[in-house]
Amino acid sequence: MxxxxxxxxxxxxxxxxxxxxxxxxxxxxxxFIFVYFISNPNLNYAQWAELNSSLPMRMFSLITILSIxxxxxxxxxxxxxxxxxxxxxxxxxxxxxxxxxxGMIAITLLYVIWAxxxxxxx
Amino acid sequence: xxxVSIYRYxxxxxxxxxxxxxQVDTQGKDVMVLDVLEKLKTEDPSLTFRRSCREGVCGSxxxxxxxxxGLACITPLSDAVKGxxxxxxxxxxxxxxxxxxxxxxxxxxxxxxIQPYMINNNPAPAIERLQSPEERAKLDGLYECILxxxxxxxxxxxxxxxxxxIGPSGLLQxxxxxxxxxxxxxxxxxxxxxxxxxxxxxxxxxNCVQVxxxxxxxxxxxxxxxxxLIRSAT
Numbered sequence: 330m331x332x333x334x335x336x337x338x339x340x341x342x343x344x345x346x347x348x349x350x351x352x353x354x355x356x357x358x359x360x361f362i363f364v365y366f367i368s369n370p371n372l373n374y375a376q377w378a379e380l381n382s383s384l385p386m387r388m389f390s391l392i393t394i395l396s397i398x399x400x401x402x403x404x405x406x407x408x409x410x411x412x413x414x415x416x417x418x419x420x421x422x423x424x425x426x427x428x429x430x431x432g433m434i435a436i437t438l439l440y441v442i443w444a445x446x447x448x449x450x451x
Numbered sequence: 452x453x454x455v456s457i458y459r460y461x462x463x464x465x466x467x468x469x470x471x472x473x474q475v476d477t478q479g480k481d482v483m484v485l486d487v488l489e490k491l492k493t494e495d496p497s498l499t500f501r502r503s504c505r506e507g508v509c510g511s512x513x514x515x516x517x518x519x520x521g522l523a524c525i526t527p528l529s530d531a532v533k534g535x536x537x538x539x540x541x542x543x544x545x546x547x548x549x550x551x552x553x554x555x556x557x558x559x560x561x562x563x564x565i566q567p568y569m570i571n572n573n574p575a576p577a578i579e580r581l582q583s584p585e586e587r588a589k590l591d592g593l594y595e596c597i598l599x600x601x602x603x604x605x606x607x608x609x610x611x612x613x614x615x616x617i618g619p620s621g622l623l624q625x626x627x628x629x630x631x632x633x634x635x636x637x638x639x640x641x642x643x644x645x646x647x648x649x650x651x652x653x654x655x656x657x658n659c660v661q662v663x664x665x666x667x668x669x670x671x672x673x674x675x676x677x678x679x680l681i682r683s684a685t
Contacts, residue, residue, distance in 0.1 A: 331615045341651035342680045391547075405589040407652075411611040 337402045344403050351396035358393040373409045382451045394444045398437045405433045453477050453532065455487060457498070457612065458540040460547050462654050470538075477528065484516055484531055484539065485523035488551075491536070500551040507664060509600030515540040520601035520662040532606060537609055542604035546611065557613040558600050564643075565617060565625040570636035586632040593627035593672060595665050596620060602659035604670055608652040615648035617671030619659035622650060626672035641676075650676055 338344045369376065380386050413426040452474045460468035475487050485505060500523070503509040511557045512525050516531045517538050532535055541547050546554040548569075571580065601619035603609045617625065624645065628634050644650045650673060659669040682683035 330645050331646045339647075340650065340684075341647040342677075342684055345651050345677070346681075382550050397457050403481045406647075410648075411608070414611065416614075417611070 334433070335427070336406050337399060347399050348403050351400040354396040355400065358389065368432055378451060381448070386417060387448050390416070390448055391445065392447075398441050402437055403435065406430065409433070453487070453528070454536045454671055456536065456538045457491070457550070459550055461497070461549055462577065463681060473629075481527050481529045483527065483538070484514075484521075484526045487528070487537065488523055488539070491567075499549045509535060510597035513542050513601045513604075513664075515542055520600060521588070522601070522664040529641040529672065532654045533538060536586065544604045544610040545600075558598075558603055558618065561579055561590065561603075561613070561617045561621040562624060564634070564649075565621050565628070565642065567624050569628065569631065569634055570639075571633055573635065580633045582632055588633070589630045592625060592667055593630065594622060594625050595669060596627075597665060599664065601662045601664055604661045605658040606678055607656070608654065612648060612652060616652035617644075617649050619653070619673070622653070622667040623667060623672045626676050631675065638683065639678075641680055644676065644682070646682055650680070
């Protein structure tokens, strides 16, 4: 058992499940938006604003944003723990890795808050 | 004449590793890579490699042959030679002790972690713990592993985190005991694997399956472990 404190779900299984579920959410959103654009070739601003100000669409967008954030957190955490390690770049690696992990988490959370502000500001 | 290029490194003499070229007369025969190494060793006794059974059972002579991990003793030249050239390097990712001999401590440490032995605290029956043919069949494709390390040293996740990721070989063995009807420590075994590294660093790229000289499928075993973790945790 390897302990971790900066991974999203702490357990390998929960990270794995979040990664799969968030991938499905993002795919569904992409397909929906694609189909929406295809079926509305003469889309204007009023229509677009109406779609995005409806509560179900806001929920859908928010869930997708949370999925992107979780997916990115888990993915970036994997990349950082693969390549910024004491084995590969020496004893300073731990400090550098924590710096990047916390930076990555902070940026992810900022994007989420900013996205919520945009969604509910329409 | 076959051109052979071999990774050489003697830490007592060389400041860094280098590739040494040899020419070998195989008389047109499709011999095994190990035969070529043995022939070269008669010419240069300092050439160092591990070997024992020479029939793919002991797992000693795992090396990287023209870019692909495999056992030198059961890899024929016809599978390994590209453009009349044979390149032999040590298995990648683990420290080199000398020439083609690697330090496998890290690999064995991961094997030890998964408790590769039967755990059953129930009183032993008079004769033996019985299994049905179906229960026994579940161990096929798992127990055959010879711990040659070809799979784990072909795995990038094991290269980056050999101290945290169990690796395909260890996980195949972990599932061998999880799948054994006579073992009673399933929950403890699963609990020891549920972290972001031990099992879940496997991203399913299947290098392990591609190189296994025994034709085993560690990726499939890892999938079974994941399913067991999901079953026990949801």
